[in-house]
Amino acid sequence: MPYRGLHEESVSNRLLKARVAKVLFLVPFLLLLAIFFRYQVLHTTEYSLHSEENRLRRIELPPPRGLITDRNGMVLAENIPSYSIELYPQPIDSMRIALERLAVLLDLDPGEQEQLVQKYRLRTQSPLRVATDIDEKTLAVVEEHRSEFPGIFIRSDMKRSYVYGEKLAHILGYVGEINENELEDERYKDYIMGSLIGRSGIEAQYESLLHGERGVKFVEVDAHGRELGPFRDKPPILPIIGEDIQLTIDLRLQEEMHRIMEPVEIGATVAMDPNNGEILAIVSKPDFNPNRLSSGISGAEFRELLFHPNKPFLNRVIQGLYPPGSTFKVFTALVGADLDFIKPDGKSLEITCRGGLQFGKRFFGCWKAGGHGKIEYKQAIVQSCDTFFYQLGIKIGLERFCQYGKESQFFEKTGIDLPNEESGLVPDEIWYNRNYGRGNWGPGNMLNLAIGQGEISLSPLQLANLYAAICNAGKRFRPHLLKEKVKNYRLSDIDFAPEHIAMLREPLTGVVNSPLGTARGSRLWGHERKMAGKTGTSQNPHGEDHGLFVGFYPADVPEIVVSAVVEHGLHGSAVARYVRDLILAYIEIKVSREQSELAKISSTNTVAGN
Numbered sequence: 148m149p150y151r152g153l154h155e156e157s158v159s160n161r162l163l164k165a166r167v168a169k170v171l172f173l174v175p176f177l178l179l180l181a182i183f184f185r186y187q188v189l190h191t192t193e194y195s196l197h198s199e200e201n202r203l204r205r206i207e208l209p210p211p212r213g214l215i216t217d218r219n220g221m222v223l224a225e226n227i228p229s230y231s232i233e234l235y236p237q238p239i240d241s242m243r244i245a246l247e248r249l250a251v252l253l254d255l256d257p258g259e260q261e262q263l264v265q266k267y268r269l270r271t272q273s274p275l276r277v278a279t280d281i282d283e284k285t286l287a288v289v290e291e292h293r294s295e296f297p298g299i300f301i302r303s304d305m306k307r308s309y310v311y312g313e314k315l316a317h318i319l320g321y322v323g324e325i326n327e328n329e330l331e332d333e334r335y336k337d338y339i340m341g342s343l344i345g346r347s348g349i350e351a352q353y354e355s356l357l358h359g360e361r362g363v364k365f366v367e368v369d370a371h372g373r374e375l376g377p378f379r380d381k382p383p384i385l386p387i388i389g390e391d392i393q394l395t396i397d398l399r400l401q402e403e404m405h406r407i408m409e410p411v412e413i414g415a416t417v418a419m420d421p422n423n424g425e426i427l428a429i430v431s432k433p434d435f436n437p438n439r440l441s442s443g444i445s446g447a448e449f450r451e452l453l454f455h456p457n458k459p460f461l462n463r464v465i466q467g468l469y470p471p472g473s474t475f476k477v478f479t480a481l482v483g484a485d486l487d488f489i490k491p492d493g494k495s496l497e498i499t500c501r502g503g504l505q506f507g508k509r510f511f512g513c514w515k516a517g518g519h520g521k522i523e524y525k526q527a528i529v530q531s532c533d534t535f536f537y538q539l540g541i542k543i544g545l546e547r548f549c550q551y552g553k554e555s556q557f558f559e560k561t562g563i564d565l566p567n568e569e570s571g572l573v574p575d576e577i578w579y580n581r582n583y584g585r586g587n588w589g590p591g592n593m594l595n596l597a598i599g600q601g602e603i604s605l606s607p608l609q610l611a612n613l614y615a616a617i618c619n620a621g622k623r624f625r626p627h628l629l630k631e632k633v634k635n636y637r638l639s640d641i642d643f644a645p646e647h648i649a650m651l652r653e654p655l656t657g658v659v660n661s662p663l664g665t666a667r668g669s670r671l672w673g674h675e676r677k678m679a680g681k682t683g684t685s686q687n688p689h690g691e692d693h694g695l696f697v698g699f700y701p702a703d704v705p706e707i708v709v710s711a712v713v714e715h716g717l718h719g720s721a722v723a724r725y726v727r728d729l730i731l732a733y734i735e736i737k738v739s740r741e742q743s744e745l746a747k748i749s750s751t752n753t754v755a756g757n
């Protein structure tokens with residue numbers, strides 16, 4: 148019986164029940180208080196000035212983003228006007244009604260409307276952006292019917308425009324609207340819902356410079372939320388424009404590189420000045436149109452790009468890792484020279500290539516099955532004889548070779564000013580044991596490493612960086628894209644003797660210019676200066692091999708280094724033609740610039756003479 152039961156309860160039990168009841172009563176009360184606080188207190192803090200009869204409205208003024216130009220001041224990324232429609236904060240039910248009415252004009256289906264309502268639920272104190280980057284026709288219609296939509300606001304913004312579209316996609320990156328998580332981040336405390344933020348490339352790397360500072364203005368509104376005009380007593384705070392950025396990129400060369408790489412489905416090229424580390428051009432294929440991304444791409448379109456098997460968002464110049472193949476033989480040669488196996492006269496190591504080398508139970512083939520016959524250091528590079536480098540590799544030994552690789556720093560991130568650069572890989576004993584298991588690897592692995600195959604990998608930029616140091620008698624610079632006159636990008640020199648580095652010049656010139664060279668088809672005919680370089684084939688366990696070439700020009704005093712990789716089914720000699728075409732474009736651009744400089748000087752002289 149309940150009555151009896153009550154009497155049987157202990158005192159402490161009753162006290163507990165009373166407490167629970169109190170809590171149960173308190174919960175809805177606290178909730179109400181919280182809601183009240185949110186709507187009244189917070190709301191009025193945010194809109195403190197328009198709390199008095201809703202007469203004043205605060206309008207955020209986003210700062211125009213800094214421009215991005217190339218090394219000659221050509222504008223690569225700018226801001227163009229764009230209109231969006233927002234609804235001012237109002238109770239969720241009236242927001243729903245306002246959206247339903249707007250839906251007809253803006254062609255929003257019920258699903259999209261509901262998505263917007265859900266988005267609004269998260270931030271009921273911020274205006275809700277209903278449509279971004281609307282066309283002129285829609286703008287005119289909305290403008291005409293404006294008085295019928297209380298709380299509607301047509302915002303005129305600047306949107307980012309990438310003048311050369313996909314041609315610089317992997318350099319500039321793109322911008323997008325800041326998301327909920329980022330808004331919580333201390334770094335972005337000046338940002339509001341709808342603020343643009345760099346999502347990749349230079350836009351992300353230099354976000355803090357490019358962004359600027361938000362301003363604010365105040366307008367008077369009537370009881371229906373319609374704007375009446377600026378509020379005189381409260382002058383606007385103008386936004387501070389973001390800083391302009393000048394890049395080391397040469398737009399004309401960049402456009403040529405993009406044109407030359409047009410037939411390539413998957414691949415990457417980078418051109419840099421070995422004398423200071425300035426990046427002149429970068430193309431990674433496939434690419435994407437950053438204008439689509441910065442003006443409100445649809446979720447479906449974005450996912451298609453994101454999950455595309457060819458990964459268009461991947462910047463293969465800094466994120467694609469490839470076994471460098473024979474382009475890495477220069478490194479093996481440098482180690483061999485450092486250990487005195489190769490003397491500067493080149494004659495100290497001479498082998499006979501009979502098409503490969505039997506090592507233990509395995510036969511390691513030379514690419515030339517018939518063999519190169521008697522061959523020494525220089526011709527081993529010119530003709531890319533694998534057998535020579537197998538033998539040199541055995542002399543060097545696995546442990547020592549990997550040690551040299553690690554200490555060279557060529558496998559580390561170069562420190563280029565782009566986000567998400569990958570490090571290369573040079574294995575060691577620990578790596579082999581962890582990945583293959585003890586006893587499952589041995590000196591045989593060294594033979595592959597000596598010809599740039601097997602477990603080592605580098606990005607096209609890291610490879611360009613290695614050749615830049617070779618061009619420069621061992622001087623190294625940090626590759627970079629921001630053109631700064633003051634900053635010094637010089638790094639410590641590489642650990643190889645200048646006379647050993649110098650030994651590479653002649654055979655690398657021979658690769659392109661001598662009758663037996665592997666890239667002889669890419670010789671610059673009719674040109675005074677020569678291109679030098681090295682071909683390579685990168686073994687690909689998942690399909691056809693990748694072709695590589697690293698070239699530099701002029702061979703005697705290099706001004707430009709170009710590293711290129713083309714995925715699937717191309718030999719290095721075919722890739723050398725892309726590099727040759729780029730070098731030819733480089734020469735042409737240089738000559739035409741010199742001629743226009745001369746024309747300028749002679750015309751000034753004529754004027755002066757008159």
Ligand SMILES: [Zn+2]
Pocket residue numbers: 500501502503513514515518519520531532533534535
């Ligand atoms: Zn050979």
